[in-house]
Amino acid sequence: MALARSGIELRCLCIGTHSNFIHPKLIQNVRLIQSGPHCQNVEVIATLQNGRELCLEPTAPWVKRIIKAILDK
Amino acid sequence: MALARSGIELRCLCIGTHSNFIHPKLIQNVRLIQSGPHCQNVEVIATLQNGRELCLEPTAPWVKRIIKAILDK
Numbered sequence: 001m002a003l004a005r006s007g008i009e010l011r012c013l014c015i016g017t018h019s020n021f022i023h024p025k026l027i028q029n030v031r032l033i034q035s036g037p038h039c040q041n042v043e044v045i046a047t048l049q050n051g052r053e054l055c056l057e058p059t060a061p062w063v064k065r066i067i068k069a070i071l072d073k
Numbered sequence: 074m075a076l077a078r079s080g081i082e083l084r085c086l087c088i089g090t091h092s093n094f095i096h097p098k099l100i101q102n103v104r105l106i107q108s109g110p111h112c113q114n115v116e117v118i119a120t121l122q123n124g125r126e127l128c129l130e131p132t133a134p135w136v137k138r139i140i141k142a143i144l145d146k
Contacts, residue, residue, distance in 0.1 A: 028107055030105045032102060032103045032105075032140065042146050044144070058144045059144070070107055071132070071140070073107070073108060073115050
């Protein structure tokens with residue numbers, strides 16, 4: 001849910017994940033950030049049409065479905 | 074393949090797509106940008122570990138597999 005702000009990503013950006021379904025139409029873009037030395041978690045950050053950014057849970061089935069829906073559009 | 078640079082995205086960012094397989098290990102993050110008034114295409118932009126950015130073809134099966142691999146990690 002919450003998103004820590006940093007110019008260069010030297011640590012995890014997400015300090016929690018949003019758990020409710022978001023319709024793909026409300027999403028402007030999605031960033032998938034691989035785990036690595038900066039952060040042990042894969043991070044999924046959605047930017048909504050209103051500019052708000054939300055961290056999503058990469059393992060949640062609805063998150064996978066949304067990403068698939070964007071790719072299949 | 075090529076990526077047009079713009080601060081605010083008022084048009085398509087990709088002017089082509091990279092067609093060869095890239096190992097997920099080489100990818101730092103992937104951005105999925107929905108189509109919209111700014112661009113009629115869904116755009117998939119991978120940032121490699123070396124900082125290079127590549128546009129990928131959203132409909133390519135290997136691109137979908139890479140995204141799935143990142144999410145399932």
